Amino acid sequence: MEVLVAxxxxxxxxxxxxxxxxxxxxxxxLGLAMLSYAVNLFLFSTGRLVVGQAPVISAQATGYTDPLPQALVLTAIVISFAMTALVVMLALGAFLERGRDTIDLEDDPEARP
Known part of the structure; x- marks a missing residue:
């Protein structure tokens, strides 16, 4: 299971x-979204891959799953959604201003010194 997740x-x-x-x-x-998904999966897997265990320690529990990575993943999901929305709006603004969907500055006469 660990090899598959890795x-x-x-x-x-x-x-x-x-x-x-x-x-x-x-x-x-899309690349930024993929990187954020990879980080989320990595953070989630640091809490040990345990199925059927309680996320908190109780008196009768023999094992538990660490709840901190789950909280970090929830926070990272919100941050990555906001980051993706910001990058999409920046790309849309650049497209509307320049009229093309490229970041290549070699053909741009305004970028030359």
Whole structure:
């Protein structure tokens, strides 16, 4: 189970890093989302992969799952949603201002010194 989760985290991180390095803005947004999903899955897996255990310690519980990574993942989901919305609005503003969906500045006469 741990190998499967580690492989999924590695694949999502690799795909996210590849997409962030693209020139168009839409793949960059998808890459940032993939990276945030990989971080969320990593944080969630640090709380031990235990099925059927209580998230809090009680007197009769023999084992428990750490609730801190679950709280961190919930916070990270909200932050990544806000970050994605901000990046989408920045890309939309750049598209409406420049009239194209690229981050490439080689062809832009305004970017030359």
């Amino acid at each position: 492989t999924a985290i590695a694949a999502m991180t690799g795909a996210g890093a590849y997409l962030v390095l693209q020139r168009e803005s839409f793949p960059v947004v």
